[in-house]
Amino acid sequence: MRESPFYEHVIQRGVEQGIEQGIEQGIEQGIEQGIEQGARQTTIENTLAVLTARFPGADVNALKPKLEAITDISRLKQINLNASLVSSFRELQQQLNA
Numbered sequence: 001m002r003e004s005p006f007y008e009h010v011i012q013r014g015v016e017q018g019i020e021q022g023i024e025q026g027i028e029q030g031i032e033q034g035i036e037q038g039a040r041q042t043t044i045e046n047t048l049a050v051l052t053a054r055f056p057g058a059d060v061n062a063l064k065p066k067l068e069a070i071t072d073i074s075r076l077k078q079i080n081l082n083a084s085l086v087s088s089f090r091e092l093q094q095q096l097n098a
Contacts, residue, residue: 036073043076044068050083051092058089066096 044067051060070076079096086092 040071040073040076043073043080047076047080047083050080051089054083055089060089063093063096 044064047067048060048064051058051063067076067079070079079092082095083092086095
C-alpha cells in the first residue's frame with residue numbers, strides 16, 4: 001500500500017516539530033542547570049571568602065570538598081549565613097559534619 005504525498009508531508013512536519021520541540025526543551029534544561037550550577041559555585045566561593053576574612057588562620061580550603069559535595073542550594077545558603085554568625089571556625093566544621 002502506498003502512502004499519499006499529503007500523509008507523508010504531515011508525518012514529516014510532525015517529526016520536524018518534535019525535533020524542534022526537543023531541542024528547545026534541551027536548551028531550556030541546559031540553561032536551568034547552568035544557572036543552578038553557577039548559584040551553587042558562587043555560594044561556595046562566598047562562604048569560603050567569609051570564612052577566610054573571619055578566621056584568617058584557619059584552613060578554610062579544607063572545607064571546599066565538603067561544600068562542593070552538597071547539592072541542595074538551600075543548605076549551602078544556610079551554611080553561608082552561618083559562616084557569618086558562628087563564633088569559631090570549629091563550630092562551622094561541626095555543623096558541616098552533622
